[in-house]
Amino acid sequence: MxxxxxxxxxxxxxxxxxxxxxxxxxxxxxxxxxxxxxxxxxxxxxxxxxxxxxxxxxxxxxxxxxxxxxxxxxxxxxxxxxxxxxxxxxxxxxxxxxxxxxxxxxxxxxxxxxxxxxxxxxxxxxxxxxxxxxxxxxxxxxxxxxxxxxxxxxxxxxxxxxxxNSHIFFIWMAAASAVLLVISVIFLKKQIRPILALSEAAESFGKGRDAPEFKVKGAREVRLAAVSFIDMRNRIERAMEQRTTMLAGVSHDLRTILTRFRLQLAMLEESPEVEELNRDVEEMSRMLEAYIAFVRGDGSEAAAATDIPAMLDDLKRGAEHHGVKASVETHGQPTAMVRPDAFRRCLQNLVANATRYAKRISITAVHDGRKLEVRIDDDGPGIPAEMREEAFRPFLRLDESRAQEAGTGSSGLGLAITRDIARSHGGDVTLEASPLGGLRAVVRVPA
Structure with a gap:
């Protein structure tokens, strides 16, 4: 049974x-x-x-x-x-x-x-x-x-x-049923409309966009769900605002201390020891900025129609400035609804990571009207398949000696920040094997 x-x-x-x-x-x-x-x-x-x-x-x-x-x-x-x-x-x-x-x-x-x-x-x-x-x-x-x-x-x-004359009975029965069905469809649309509005608001909020304001209406259960969503959204926004305010104060205090260190070091005579201390202070400053950026996120930025090919060309020029051979290829619609600064930073982290360990990178963007996919391939050493998901963990360094090379400023947060930004857009980032022999990073976001 x-x-x-x-x-x-x-x-x-x-x-x-x-x-x-x-x-x-x-x-x-x-x-x-x-x-x-x-x-x-x-x-x-x-x-x-x-x-x-x-x-x-x-x-x-x-x-x-x-x-x-x-x-x-x-x-x-x-x-x-x-x-x-x-x-x-x-x-x-x-x-x-x-x-x-x-x-x-x-x-x-x-x-x-x-x-x-x-x-x-x-x-x-x-x-x-x-x-x-x-x-x-x-x-x-x-x-x-x-x-x-x-x-x-x-x-x-x-x-x-x-x-x-039995057809009269069937005509009457069919006509009455048709009228009742039309009334039912109209009533059903009116009942479902608040649910669709709630779904659109939740989807927009999940993609990191400003959720449209909607009136709480409909059946009692739908109104309760709408009120719960609004309360949840307000609590999340308050928590993010409080976290940003707190980190702004912490970053100000830490930057004050680092500035004091720089001034004290500037007053000392130049020596190998002082130069080493200056590098340490600069390293601490970069790490501090990375930590604060990771925790703060970019939720306050509004989504806007962004020229993706122009953004990728800028990233290409930045990679070539570091002596890396880069190429860009785009397909589909040229603009996408993303948070421009946050999305640029997401791609910049991936391009910078590829530039650091590879001699050649390829950037490909495909926009089919519903989602945007950006693939960044390099010919570097890559990451073993079993460790690709682990690479997104905050503060994780897969190669300690390489991460601490002078000038890299690696804090183990680059990929974590990238995934955080992609997911705040309602998408994700994955790592795969690249046809160039190294690593392929794929960013997928609804657009």
Whole structure:
């Protein structure tokens, strides 16, 4: 039983649409269709067949009476009199013809309750071989009865033989259902609109963009979710603001101390020891800036349409300034909605890392209208596959001796800052093997 339930749930997950709006439409439309089908079946099975049975029985009794009257008084004159009586009193067009075989049965519709009911009821009344045609004529039902010495041909109006106005019921039922469905769709759109607004606000906030203001409206549960989101967003923004304010004070105090060190060193006579101390102070200053930048982030910057090819050309010139051969290739739309300074810093960290350890780098950008992907390849030593994810951990140095080379200023935060910026845009950064033989860094962000 449990496996059957799981299989049914799995089947529903495969066939059901993923969106809330189409799922809600199915929830509304499916019961209506099932109800309409049940009502139509009951109508056809009960009312429609009952009315048809009664009408067919009446026609069969009229035909049986005419046959008995003909048998009681044979002759052509009596047949003409019966034809006139049938036409004037019974609304039947009757013709007594010379004996001949009954025509072959014409193909009937696959679902023909009328034919089955007519044939059954008239046969029960007449008790003779008969042939019925409900297909050939538009306004009449043709009935032929084999009398042995003659063939009786009867044309009866369709409304006289079976219920022919049932289409009015189906039209009314379909029209009422259509009106109800239109009202339901309008109401459903109104109920889903606040959910879509909340989703757009959450998506914008998750991408690091200014979430659009939206009114808290809709059902009680939707309003509660919207209020919770607004409270969460405000708490996050307050926490980021408090952290930035605190770090601004800390950085000011530390910069004051470093400035004092520089002044004291400047007052000393030049010597190898003083030069070494100056390098240490500069190293401490760079590390301090990296730490503060990592913790502070760039959440306060607003997203704007940014010229990606121009940004990549600037990064290329910077790499070439350090003696590295660089190339840039772009595909798709030239602009993307990103935070310009933050995104430049994200790419700059990757380019600087490649420049430090490689002699050749290649920068490729692809923008398909929905997401922006920037690939930075180099021919350096690369990073082992098992350590590529570890490289994003803050303060981690994969090569201590290389990281501490003079002038590198490595603090173990470059890749951590890069991933932090990419994720604040709603994207991510991954490391792969490069076709150039070194490392490939891939930045993907929605744009």
């Amino acid at each position: 449990l496996s059957l339930k799981r299989g049914f749930n799995s089947f529903l997950e495969r066939v059901m649409p993923t969106g809330l709006y189409p799922r809600s439409l199915i929830i509304i439309i499916a019961p209506v269709i099932l109800l309409q089908g049940a009502v139509a079946f009951l109508f056809m099975e009960r009312h429609y067949e009952l009315v048809t049975k009664r009408l067919a029985t009446a026609v069969g009794q009229d035909i049986a009476a005419l046959i008995e009257l003909r048998a009681a008084e044979p002759g052509k004159e009596n047949e003409l009199r019966l034809e006139r009586i049938a036409r004037e009193k019974l609304s039947l067009l009757v013709e007594f013809m010379p004996p001949q075989p009954l025509p072959p049965t014409r193909p009937k519709p696959f679902f023909s309750i009328v034919d089955a009911s007519l044939l059954r009821e008239i046969s029960d009344e007449v008790k003779r071989p008969i042939w019925i045609d409900t297909v050939g004529r538009s306004n009449f039902v043709e009935i032929r009865v084999d009398l042995g010495d003659a063939l009786m041909k009867v044309l009866a109006k369709r409304s006289q033989s079976y219920a022919s």
